[in-house]
Amino acid sequence: MPLQGNLRDFSTTQLLNLINLAGKSGTLTFFEGKRTGEVENLGDQKRERIVAGQERAAMSFRSGKLIFAKMTGQDGSLISVLNKAGKLTDEQARIIRERAKNTTDKALALLLINANYVSQNDVVTCIQQHTLDVVYNLMAWNDNPFRLDEDVHPDGSRIQVPIDLENVIIEGARRIREIAELNQHLPNLDMALKFPDNPKEKFKGIHLSVEEWRVVSFVNPKNTIRQIAKANNMSETEIRRVVYGLEQAGLVEMVKPPGMEQAAAGDRRRRPPQKPQVQRVTVNRLIDKIRSI
């Protein structure tokens, strides 16, 4: 049975770690998250149920190594990859595409190497970089259903370059850490923003990007950061990045919007833990009893 879930619960980095440690083979497919409008209940937390829609991307693995990755709708053929990397000109790529319509990537690679268009190293490096680009792009996704099918493998005609997952995970984790730091700095998007005293002074000589101006135009103690993000059609990460920059520059300050409740104090004082005084013979009696049930 396939492993399946959603990236909002289990990140790409965690999935890659699982595949690496367990030495798994197969194909990990990511889907568009289709919102159902239904609410699912996770104890205290309620959220909208998301089901798998169309396929968006896939990565394949052999014995815990990444061997292939593709984005739906993106041309990942050898010609495109070499063209994108500057190893083939647009004109060369067009001619080869025309003449080698029914040739597999593997066969084409041999032809190109034999014809001295590219070296074997060029092919390997470009395919590897393309695969990594796809994977790093995927690392930013956080709301997509996924499924790992251990009996699905990539088409044999594709060139597969095994890549150790450790480095991919480290780089992926670094990118996610950047997002986590922003989340840590700005954990509550229900806070509002206000201008500091003497805002005109602070804004003097400052050059803001278009996105920053869009945020600044909504700054008001009555608007939460979440509302500003929504009004500007920005993701949570995007708004965090902008607000962080504005705050660090002293251009805005965070305030509680009117009516915001104080967060419940979760750090109740705890008594020091106490171990029960139970003897070995008692545990053995419990074992005997449970065995006999």
Next chain:
Amino acid sequence: MQTVKMVITGPFSAGKTEFIRSISEIEVVSTEQNISTDAEKKEKEQTTVAMDFGRITVDDDLVLYLFGTPGQRRFDFMWEILAEGMLGFVVMVDSAKPETFREAKSILETFRAYAPTPYVVAANKQDHPDAWSADDLRIALRIEEGVKLLPCVAKDKESVKGVLLELLYSILEEMDAG
């Protein structure tokens, strides 16, 4: 009469009440409440709001109590009270619901902080077609190698016995280690 307590914890709908019900010699004293909304009812009809209570009598001198914690965070004021004096604890995880894994890990860490007692993790609902294997769960939950992560089906008494026995073996091992 000596009483010994074990705690069965885990996220909402992980199977804690079912676990206790499968092995308790008494009808489980459940403090369950009907769930009000349709969305919540999709998961289960009732939820534990204070605790579940089951009992296994060894003999006239010794009784084992099983306490099931409420899964929702809004009832977590009960957790510390239930954890007081426990011999060990079981963390139940719904293996077919990866969306609850993070919460399971958080609950595990919370209970470890309450008391340094042995514990095991029960990968429940292994009979579900979407269940993650115990090995995959270990990696997903980042459970250390030394901690037992046991496949479990809470409605199966033999499976529940297996989990409790493994917890008791862990308690013995800790006593041996000193």
